[in-house]
Amino acid sequence: MSNQALLTANHLDVTLSGRAVLHDVSLSLQPRHLVALVGPNGAGKTTLLRALAGLLPSSGSVHVDGEALASLSLRERAKRFGYLPQGHVVHWPLDVKDVVALGRYPHGATDPGRLSPADEAAVLRAMQATDVMPFAARRVTELSGGERSRVALARVLAVEAPIVLADEPTASLDPRHQIDVMKKLRDVADSGVLVIVVTHDLGLAARFADTVLVMSDGRLVAHGSPADALSNAIMADVFRISAYRAYYQSETVILPWAGI
Amino acid sequence: MIATTIALAVLVALLALGSLGTGPVKLSPVTVLDALFGGGSDVQQTIVREIRLPRAILGLAIGAILGLSGAALQGLLRNPLASPSLFGAPQSAAFGAVLMIALGWADVRSWALPVAGITMAFTSVFVLLSIAGRSAGLLLLILAGLAISSLAGAATSLVMNLSANPFAALEIAFWLLGSLEDRSFRHVTLALPFITAGAILLMSQRSAFRALSLGEETAQSLGVNVGRLRLLVIVGVALGVGGAVAVTGTIGFIGLIAPHLMRPLIGHDPTRLLVPSALTGSALLLAADIAVRIIPSTTDIKVGVLTSIIGVPFFLYLIVRERRALGGGVA
Numbered sequence: 001m002s003n004q005a006l007l008t009a010n011h012l013d014v015t016l017s018g019r020a021v022l023h024d025v026s027l028s029l030q031p032r033h034l035v036a037l038v039g040p041n042g043a044g045k046t047t048l049l050r051a052l053a054g055l056l057p058s059s060g061s062v063h064v065d066g067e068a069l070a071s072l073s074l075r076e077r078a079k080r081f082g083y084l085p086q087g088h089v090v091h092w093p094l095d096v097k098d099v100v101a102l103g104r105y106p107h108g109a110t111d112p113g114r115l116s117p118a119d120e121a122a123v124l125r126a127m128q129a130t131d132v133m134p135f136a137a138r139r140v141t142e143l144s145g146g147e148r149s150r151v152a153l154a155r156v157l158a159v160e161a162p163i164v165l166a167d168e169p170t171a172s173l174d175p176r177h178q179i180d181v182m183k184k185l186r187d188v189a190d191s192g193v194l195v196i197v198v199t200h201d202l203g204l205a206a207r208f209a210d211t212v213l214v215m216s217d218g219r220l221v222a223h224g225s226p227a228d229a230l231s232n233a234i235m236a237d238v239f240r241i242s243a244y245r246a247y248y249q250s251e252t253v254i255l256p257w258a259g260i
Numbered sequence: 261m262i263a264t265t266i267a268l269a270v271l272v273a274l275l276a277l278g279s280l281g282t283g284p285v286k287l288s289p290v291t292v293l294d295a296l297f298g299g300g301s302d303v304q305q306t307i308v309r310e311i312r313l314p315r316a317i318l319g320l321a322i323g324a325i326l327g328l329s330g331a332a333l334q335g336l337l338r339n340p341l342a343s344p345s346l347f348g349a350p351q352s353a354a355f356g357a358v359l360m361i362a363l364g365w366a367d368v369r370s371w372a373l374p375v376a377g378i379t380m381a382f383t384s385v386f387v388l389l390s391i392a393g394r395s396a397g398l399l400l401l402i403l404a405g406l407a408i409s410s411l412a413g414a415a416t417s418l419v420m421n422l423s424a425n426p427f428a429a430l431e432i433a434f435w436l437l438g439s440l441e442d443r444s445f446r447h448v449t450l451a452l453p454f455i456t457a458g459a460i461l462l463m464s465q466r467s468a469f470r471a472l473s474l475g476e477e478t479a480q481s482l483g484v485n486v487g488r489l490r491l492l493v494i495v496g497v498a499l500g501v502g503g504a505v506a507v508t509g510t511i512g513f514i515g516l517i518a519p520h521l522m523r524p525l526i527g528h529d530p531t532r533l534l535v536p537s538a539l540t541g542s543a544l545l546l547a548a549d550i551a552v553r554i555i556p557s558t559t560d561i562k563v564g565v566l567t568s569i570i571g572v573p574f575f576l577y578l579i580v581r582e583r584r585a586l587g588g589g590v591a
Contacts, residue, residue, distance in 0.1 A: 055480055078483030085478050091338035092473045092528035102471055105482040110467030111531075113261075155474075159482075 006031045006194050007052065007163055012060035014044075014051050014218075021047045022058065023218040029211070031162065034189040035196045036205035036226075039215035040239060045198045046086065048215065049165050052196070053081045064163065078106030082159040084166040086198075088152035093141040096151050100127055100136075103158025126158035130184060146177035153184060164188060164195045170204060182208045202243070206230055206254040214238055226252055236260055261532055264525050268539035272320065275546035279316040280308050282553045314448050315440045318507065319546045322440075323514055325455045325500035327541020328534060330515025331522075332462045335469030335530030336493045337392075339401060340520065341578060344501045345512035345571075346402065347388045348409030349381045353498075353505035355412045355419070356380030358432050362419045374454050378502030384408050385494045438509035438564015440549050447507040454503025461496035462534070465489055469530035511564040513571020514541045520578070 005028040014022035022044050029035055037045050051058040054069045054077050062069040064080045072080070082103070090099055101112035101123050109119040127133050130150045135143060140151055149169060156164055166185065170178040178201065186208050189195040199205050205212055205226065212229035214222035216238045222229040235243050235256075244255040280296065281287040285307055287295070294300045295308040326344065333342040344350055356376035365372055391404040416436065423429040468489050471479040476486045504511070518540040519533050526536050545563070548570075552561045 050477075053481055055477060074480070074485055075483040078481060081481060083478065083481035085475065085481075088478075089475055090473055091475065092530060094470075094473055094529055095527070098470070098529065099474070102474065102482060105467075105471050105484075110470075112470075113532075 004031075005029060006065055008063045009052060010061045010063075012048070012051050012058050012062070014047050014056060014058045016047070016056075021218050022051060025051075025060075025218075025220045027213065027220060027223065029194055029196070031194045032189060032192050033194055033210045034186055034208055035194070035211045035213060036209035037196055037198045037213045037215065038200070038202060038205050038230075043215040044218040045215055046167055047218075049083075049167055049196065049198060053077070053083050053165055055083070075106055079159065080161050080163060082156035082161040082164040084152055084156045084164070084169055086167040086171065088149065090140045090148075093139040095136075096132060096138055096140055096143070097123065097127070097136045099140055099151055100132065100154045100158050103155045103160075106159060122160050123158050126154040126160075129157055129187070130154040146173055146180070149173060149177065149181060150184075153181065157188065162193060164193055166195065167198045168200070169197060170199060170201060178204060202230060202239075202254050202256055206252045226254075230254055261526055261536075264522075265536055265539065268536055268543065272539055272542045272546065275543055275550065276316050276320055278550050279319060279546050280312045282550050283307070283312060310444075314443045314445050315549070316546070317448050318440050318443050318451065319549045320542045321452060321455050322504040322508060322511065323542035323545030324538040325459055325504055325541070326511065326514040326545070327518035328459055328462055328538040329497045329500050330517075330541070331519040331530065331533045331537035332465075332469070332493055333497060333515070334519050335472060335533070336490065337401065338472060338475075338530075341402060341516070341575075341582060343513070343516035344381075344385075344497055345409075345510075345515060346575070347405045348384045348407075348412050349497060349501045350505050350510040350512055351409040351412035351416070352384035353377035353381040353502040354436055354510045355416045356502070357506050358416050358419050358436070361432060361435075362423050362428070371450065374450055374503045374506035377506040378454060378498050380412070381502035381505070382494060382498035384412065385497055389490060389494065434562070435509045436564075437562035438511040438567070439562040440508055440545075441560065441562075443507060451503045451507040454499045454506075458496045458498070458500030458503065459538070461492055461499065465492055465496075466531050466534050469534070473530060509562075509564055511545065512568050513575065514544050514567055516578075517571060517574050518544060520574075 008028045010026050012022055012025040013020065025048060037048065039045050050056045052062055069077060098112040101109065101115060103126060104115065104119040104122060107119060109115050115123065127136055130153050132150050132154045135147060140148060143151065153169065169181050173181065182204050185195050185197060209226055212224065212226050213220060214229050214234055221238060222234050235241055240260055241256050242258050242260055244257045246253040277289045277292055280292045281289060287304065291300060291304060292308055295304040330343040333344065334340055356379055357373045360372045360376045388404050388408055392401050420429045420432055468484045471482050471484045480486050518537040521540050522533055522536045526532050548566045549563045552563050552566055555561060
């Protein structure tokens with residue numbers, strides 16, 4: 001595994017309508033890692049994700065593979081980040097394949113009806129990796145919530161970016177689909193991508209992530225392995241809960257138990 | 261999609277021929293084509309080339325820009341009820357033009373009219389999008405549009421009210437109804453540059469509308485400059501609608517209807533809808549303009565009145581269809 005940092009942020013500050021929502025966040029993350037970004041509601045997780053992707057103005061700097069984000073054009077940035085927003089709505093009943101093909105937009109493929117062989121292959125790979133092929137010709141509005149989340153993930157994977165940012169990809173999914181999505185993201189990370197996942201599910205974070213970032217009140221308060229970052233002290237301080245801990249099939253199990 | 265587009269283009273060509281042949285002197289399509297390319301009698305040539313050709317060109321171009329503007333606004337706002345007329349753009353453009361006429365700064369064939377129309381159309385759409393904000397809900401857009409078109413209507417009424425000469429007021433009132441009658445090539449030269457510029461601007465942004473289907477934030481993450489896109493679409497719509505209104509008065513609802521007619525045939529992809537919506541707009545306006553010449557009546561019916569008579573019930577039908585979204589799911 002390479003120790004070269006792929007994504008670094010230095011002293012990120014974000015102020016939205018007069019309120020500091022992100023305060024002096026610095027981090028350095030490596031490829032082939034699944035990073036879980038956790039914290040209570042309003043801690044600034046989504047803001048950090050957007051700031052990293054350059055979707056909102058921030059002071060401080062973000063570097064991708066040594067290049068400053070600020071020096072890149074919008075399209076060059078778009079090639080480096082696959083961004084999966086919360087809720088992943090599609091406003092019109094588009095065909096599934098057309099939605100996935102939008103992932104090639106940063107690469108200049110603006111017409112899903114006429115993709116280059118390379119773009120076509122990337123779309124196909126993304127649809128295969130997410131098991132979207134069976135309903136490729138259907139409309140997104142006809143799909144179930146679980147199927148739709150896979151389409152959204154396929155669209156993000158089709159970018160074939162070195163970094164994937166996913167904002168609560170497991171929210172509103174049933175347990176089976178939550179595990180499915182996390183497994184898929186784990187596979188993506190194992191293929192060499194840096195994946196950052198915002199989640200409220202500490203159990204999923206502990207089980208699937210290599211690194212956990214804990215945020216509270218716009219600050220990064222812990223950064224480490226799941227065992228370190230989700231210690232009893234942090235659970236009490238940040239989340240104000242106690243947790244049940246165990247090992248099952250050689251994996252860490254954390255079960256939020258009671259408020260304190 | 262290509263077959264549908266070709267079929268629409270053929271339909272528009274046929275309707276244009278029909279428009280050239282319809283009027284007090286009925287001409288067969290063969291005679292029209294003959295006269296158009298220099299054959300036939302002198303009278304026939306004059307009728308086709310000087311009296312009816314400007315009217316047909318304006319019908320075609322204005323219908324197209326209205327259809328295109330409607331499809332572009334619906335794509336930009338991800339909202340099937342968006343359209344220039346519901347946003348008060350034509351009404352505002354008409355106010356600009358009427359003000360010029362009333363102040364005596366312009367006769368009805370001067371450049372001041374399109375410039376004033378475009379400025380007011382730009383202002384109205386800009387104000388509307390500023391009020392409605394980034395994630396414009398259906399209800400907010402419609403209410404803001406209603407307020408802006410009412411304000412433009414009230415301002416126009418005020419101008420007519422204050423007009424010193426009752427005949428001038430009457431002339432303005434009839435002009436406002438929207439008509440392609442008695443338009444010359446002078447009108448075509450007045451409107452066409454702006455309509456063309458608006459259409460080019462809107463078409464240059466076409467692929468961004470599809471990316472916007474995923475929401476503004478995701479579109480931006482895919483490399484779309486959403487702020488710039490919004491501004492360019494507003495400018496494009498203002499150029500097209502303002503230029504059109506300046507020579508014809510207000511012709512509404514074509515921009516609302518055209519994309520809806522195309523969705524069952526083309527699908528909902530906002531990018532693919534642009535060209536077919538423009539062609540449908542042309543076909544609608546040409547057909548309406550033929551209809552006002554055929555419908556027997558003592559006074560001629562203005563084409564803008566006809567499009568509204570057809571358009572408003574269609575709008576009501578859309579409201580009924582979207583009532584769950586409008587009522588917040590309570591209904």
